[in-house]
Amino acid sequence: MSCCAAGTEGTLEMERAAHALPSSEELRLSSRDLGDGLYQTELSVPGVHCGACIATIEKSLKSRPDVERARVNLSTKRVSIVWKAKVGQIVTDPVDIVRTVFASGYEAHLFAAATDGDEALRNKLMLAVAVAGFAASNIMLLSVSVWSGADAATRDMFHWLSAAIAAPAIIYAGRFFFVSAWNGLRHGRVNMDVPISLAVILAYSMSLWETVHHGEQAWFDASVTLLFLLLIGRTLDHVMRDRARSAITGLARLSPRGAMVVMADGGREYRPLADIAIGDRLSVGAGERVPVDSIVVSGVSDSDFSIVNGESAAVRVQKGDALQAGILNLTGGLTLEASALARDSFLAEIVRLMEAAEGGKAGYRRIADRAAEIYAPAVHLLAFGAFLFWGLYGGDWKHALLVAVAVLIITCPCALGLAVPVVQVVAAGRLFKAGIMVKDGSAMERLAEIDCAAFDKTGTLTLGRPRFINRSGVDPGHMQIAASLGSHSRHPLSEALYRSVGSVAVTFDDVREIPGSGIEAKTSAGIYRLGSRSFAGNGTTAPEGRMSSRSEVVLSLDYAVLETFQFEDALRPGVEQALADFALKKIPVTILSGDRPEVVAKLATRLCVRDWKANLKPADKAGFCVEAQRSGHRLLMVGDGINDAPALSAAHVSMAPATAADIGRQAADFVFMHDSLEAVPLAIRASRKAGRLIRENFAIAIIYNGLAVPLALSGIATPLIAAIAMSTSSIIVVLNALRLNSLGSHLPVPKGAPTPNVAPRTARLAS
Structure with a gap:
């Protein structure tokens, strides 16, 4: 569902007063000097959730003469701004750049990886869903009595009870939409929350008017039910996005907070990671991770380089060897000399690779978000036109207002908004029964599109x-x-x-x-x-x-x-069957590994895989995935190590086993819990069926609007009928999604399948 349809961009507006603008000094110190008078600043923008939000912020920033370029990362809610220290003779004040983001309607502050605010917002959404659902069910029960022909006194009493239940529920559960609508209007934007807010407020106001004047009809149930269904879609959307951003947090936890610095006089002092300078002597004991990129000065030890090359075998290190940040020291104490700052170390580079890849993933929602931009003004014009027509030509302004409200409700994009997330949730539940965890709902859509695949060796094709x-x-x-x-x-x-x-x-x-x-x-x-x-x-x-x-x-x-x-x-169970299934579907496979060529070649020969690459670094694997994307391919990456994390993020879609390193699991879109690699083709089957159901749901939503809108415009559909029709379309969409439960978990072993990697385009990928 579009963020604007769910009140995302203005949710934190009420808390904005609690945040002060960072000072010029803070911004300059936190910025990276790119040379030639250019600086790069990273800002958190928690209100960003869709393509419309991205376009608004990037457009406002690029309009400034002192901004060279700006890019918003949807997954991490982060904007990267490259700005000029001087424009002519005028020195740039970075605070003015932050003010520009605020002026466009979005809160901004110095970037931090913490997600406490996201968790608090998710809890508020879930509570709002519960409140709206409780109120809607009770109002529906009261409405049944009215529909059954209750006398006037009983009807009036039930209407007043419904009004008393609906008022606090609408205020509490609807605040997300109301704040977002006001925030959009205040900054000259019309989003999907404007017609939703109008429909809810008008439906309640007219129902209250009818109740005061002893009218027979009231539409309290329509207003609260509308909020309930929209909040469900909003919560699902927020949870999916929150899971997609967890990989960066995992990397932050992997890096130590500081290190023991050896002073010139032999004394020792613990310093935070940010305070470690190039040339500092560091003491790293057995079982500790290397804090920054360093050179071994003294000591001999076995070290776990799996973060760099994905291989579980320990490597002996001694004086003169270079160690990357994050490497685990296993057996002996080492004295190191820092060769890079924390922000320029290996782990920081992996974070940047992942964020760059994540930024490209935002495109899958932008088409829907652009459609939502057109949808909002179209709904307003349609409702206003119906109001004028029935008021001027029909002469009944009360009826005209009812028609306008019915149009606003019946055109609510609830079915359209639930079309994707409800299928994602049902498919995720079905895959969970087969031991496959879905971390990003959009990944199923991307997995169904793949035309090539790449597998890490150690821990993926083998058990590690x-x-x-x-x-x-x-x-x-x-x-x-x-x-x-x-x-x-x-x-x-x-x-x-x-x-x-x-x-x-x-x-x-x-x-x-x-x-x-x-x-x-x-x-x-x-x-x-x-x-x-x-x-x-x-x-x-x-x-x-x-x-x-x-x-x-x-x-x-x-x-x-x-x-x-x-x-x-040992080979991972189900490897031969999984690769045979890929060959049967004519999906070429490549093995990517940081291991020695002779080891990778032996495994590739054993598995009948012709394309393989050895001695790869994390950036090499990520580069392979990026090159595949640039060539027009949709690549599936399956890996398990920390060194695979950038590649997992850069690929069109990614999977990892549950035995993978934390950061590997967090970076992947899918995690399979069982040892068998047959989970990979099974997930592809489920994703392709989910894709078909999503397209069917979109067709249902379009047909619904094609039939329902004329009924509302003609005055046949009252607000209550409009709410029922809207709810019915949503129920049909949900029932259609439940067909995914018929997907069998058994994966047949292909008989007589061709050997893997027979497609000629594999050679192009390897080049």
């Missing part, structure tokens, strides 16, 4: 859990020793080795972990070592012909190799 594969050829005694040593380490391969045994039969007293190398235990029999081949064998190299696509851990006694344990990542 190393699997011990040569147990049958390993001596059981050596296995027990290795498992005992592995129980003392957090390294993924050591943990996998320990899990494969499940219990420890051999114990060691003197055990120490050497970060980046392995584990050492001193015993009466000698020194046992478990780790890399060079560590365990004291410099021994791998034998000729050893498979480089497998990971290994070596056990040695006094540097003599006793056993080699090999590991391989």
Whole structure:
């Protein structure tokens, strides 16, 4: 539903007085210096919810000579403004730019990722829905008695009771629409809340007039029911948008709040992240994340680089190695030297990539929002024309006003507004039963349109859990020793080795972990070592012909190799069936991975996927998705790691498993809870059926308006009949959406499907 149809843009208007404009100094300090006299400022605009809002703000800002460009991000409710420090001899005051946003009718303040205001607004909406629903049901019960032929005294009493119930409900539940309508009119805009507010107020006022003069008809039920149905659509829309913005908040939680700075005299001081300067020495202990992009000055440790390349295998880092912000230090303490500010670090770059991608997603609603801009004045002209016609030519101004109110109510875009969100909710519920979570309702619409797909490797096509594969050829005694040593380490391969045994039969007293190398235990029999081949064998190299696509851990006694344990990542269940389904639908598939080429090539060959890319960074994956979009393709991205988050946001639509990192789940449009990858083609089936139902609902809404509007204009439909007709159209739309429940959760395995990636356009995507 359009935001303007639901009173979004002016919801926070009542609280505007509580917010002061930021000072020039605050704005300058928070702005990024882009060089050549240009600065970039980020502002929160909580009242932005649709294409009309975006156009209004961008147009007002671009009209200023000191604004180079302005872009509103709908998902994060953020406006990015690039402005000139000077225009001629006049120095720009950034406060004037913020005042321009206020003058266009929208609150603005320095950007913050917190969403407490959104949560409070959602709670207010849900309470308003409850109030309107309670009032509407009770007024309907009273109306039944009137319709059944109650005598005049009973009818008047019921009318007064209805008026008493409706008044507070309309004031409380209708304030979203009334404030938005007033805000729009005050700034010279006519939005969809204006006819809605007029219809509700006129219907109540006329009903009250009829009640005072002992009239037979009253339309209190029509006014409250109208609010109830519109608030349902508004709440659904707000919840969907709120979920779509959660990825940025997840990244903010991932970044540490500060770091321990090592002073020149050896002392230590904890500083907030924003106060860390380039060149500062930082102390990062085991289990802590790297706060900013840094260079290792001293120390050796295993580190989890999954945020960068998506691979679960720990990487040894030592003096001189570069570490990105967000990398998890696993085993040893490190002293780092900051090489970038927090706002220029790796995590900040991922945030910018995601926001840039999210900004492009706003387009799917803009057509409907532009239609809403035309709809509002058209409804006003139609109602006013009917009022003049019946007043001037019919001579009955009371009847003319009733016709005008009926037109306003019967043309309410409730069916049109519910056409999309009700299908999204039903489809989301159906997918939830199959273990698939839908985070953004519009994603189903986009998933139905895909013509190509890209999959991350580790954690997506595979489970991201190393699997011990040569147990049958390993001596059981050596296995027990290795498992005992592995129980003392957090390294993924050591943990996998320990899990494969499940219990420890051999114990060691003197055990120490050497970060980046392995584990050492001193015993009466000698020194046992478990780790890399060079560590365990004291410099021994791998034998000729050893498979480089497998990971290994070596056990040695006094540097003599006793056993080699090999590991391989297990395929995710349902991979072959899912890729066969893509091949059957002639949807080309590409594997995107940060892993080594030989590992990716082996998996691609095993899965019959011809297109694959290795050694990719987060920006490379996002760039692949952007290039696919620019080429006119609608790409589905399936990934799980933090490093996949920009690509998940940049793709036309995205999915992630529940085992994904928090930020990966938040950035994705869909999250599947079960291990099987068959959830991906199942979601496509559901989305395509949902798309058909949405189009059917739009057709129902158009047919309804084509039949109902002439009835209202002719004077046949009273406000009550108009409200019933409007409600009936909404009920039909809901019932049509419920047909999604007939979608089966069973996904048939295609027989004789062609091998994946047979379509020639895949080659164009890979180029």
